[in-house]
Amino acid sequence: MTGSLVYHFRMHTNVTRGYHKSLNTIQSTAGFEEFDHKLKPLIKSKKTSLMQEFSFWPTTPPRKLGGVFELRSYQLHPGKLLEWEQQWRKGLEARRDVMEGVGAWFVQVGDLNTVHFLWQFADLEERKKNREKSWEKEGWADTVHKTVPLIQNMKSSVMVPLPWSPVA
Secondary structure (H helix, E strand, C coil), X not given: CCCCCCCCCCCCCCHHHHHHHHHHHHHCCCCHHHHHHHHHHHCCCCCCCEEEECCCCCCCCCCCCCCEEEEEEEEECCCCHHHHHHHHHHHHHHHHCCCCEEEXXXXXXXXXXXXXXXXXXXXXXXXXXXXXXXXXXXXXXXHHHHHXXXXXXXXXXXXXXXXXXXXX
């Protein structure tokens, strides 16, 4: 997997307690040290974020739907998260009519003022069609118009689940 980027999502009811419990469980698993020793030379860099889901968009439990996922990440201007959330609450209904989201989170530890949205599609063609349909829905254009000025930087990553993933 030279040059590949791997995302690993772990869900915890209590973010900080769950994170530490997962780390302790993983590190105390038989064979972890040997695995970790073999894996480290393959990793160029590693980044961890602790995120909280938005109350208006509970995370969907893992589903075996296959296809592709799109992770959209937005680095907001400091102090604009609440305004972003208020606008997205309004616009999300238009989006939900044409696309099913997996979840939405904001970073509490890591790159602060960052928001992530995860969407699932059968393929990239379905993604394209659904994104185009969004513009036909009342409220979507207004949401985009009001949230774009709040953004410093944005990124979209298309991901394919690995065979052992619970969503493959």
